[in-house]
Amino acid sequence: MARALFIGRFQPLHRGHEEVIKWLLGRHEELVVAIGSANESFTPKNPFTVGERIEMLISMLKELNLISKVMYCAVPDTKGDSALWYAYVHGQCPSFDVAYTNDEFTRLCFEYGNVKVLNTPFFNRETYSGTRIRELMATGDKSWRDLVATGVLPVLGRINAEDRVRRLMQKQI
Numbered sequence: 001m002a003r004a005l006f007i008g009r010f011q012p013l014h015r016g017h018e019e020v021i022k023w024l025l026g027r028h029e030e031l032v033v034a035i036g037s038a039n040e041s042f043t044p045k046n047p048f049t050v051g052e053r054i055e056m057l058i059s060m061l062k063e064l065n066l067i068s069k070v071m072y073c074a075v076p077d078t079k080g081d082s083a084l085w086y087a088y089v090h091g092q093c094p095s096f097d098v099a100y101t102n103d104e105f106t107r108l109c110f111e112y113g114n115v116k117v118l119n120t121p122f123f124n125r126e127t128y129s130g131t132r133i134r135e136l137m138a139t140g141d142k143s144w145r146d147l148v149a150t151g152v153l154p155v156l157g158r159i160n161a162e163d164r165v166r167r168l169m170q171k172q173i
Helices: 015-025 050-063 082-092 104-112 130-139 142-146 153-158 161-172
Strands: 003-008 030-035 070-074 098-100 116-118
Touching: 003 015, 015 030, 030 050, 050 070, 050 153, 082 104, 104 116, 130 142, 130 161, 153 161
Parallel strands: 003 030, 003 098, 030 070, 098 116
Antiparallel strands: none
């Protein structure tokens, strides 16, 4: 089995991401999780730091007893420069044989580097959406807690995520 790469922003890491990671580990011995937009934080779209997202990932993987099968890396945005972004992925991440994404920009960047790219299934996408979770947090609707990945709640609680998201979203109004 080849080593796979799965990239996402994980703002926050939710149950849809968790299901994709489990799905990928059912097909590959090892997985590299690339945390995208690593240079973005404290914005409405990207409220969490890369370090916080790493903590979310590790906490989830420990809860699921998958920590030994997953590596991670952080990849910054390049504001549309696909050649530079592709170079960052290869420079910042452990090697991989196939990349998984449903994002067209990401697909094009990997194809530019002659990397095999496959789609992941969507697991209840309407419910498990980072945008939706952030909107629920901003309005104080506690139902968001049921949507985040296993083990992520303690990390979000420790960083007072709901208050941060609410304050960041108020800046937009």
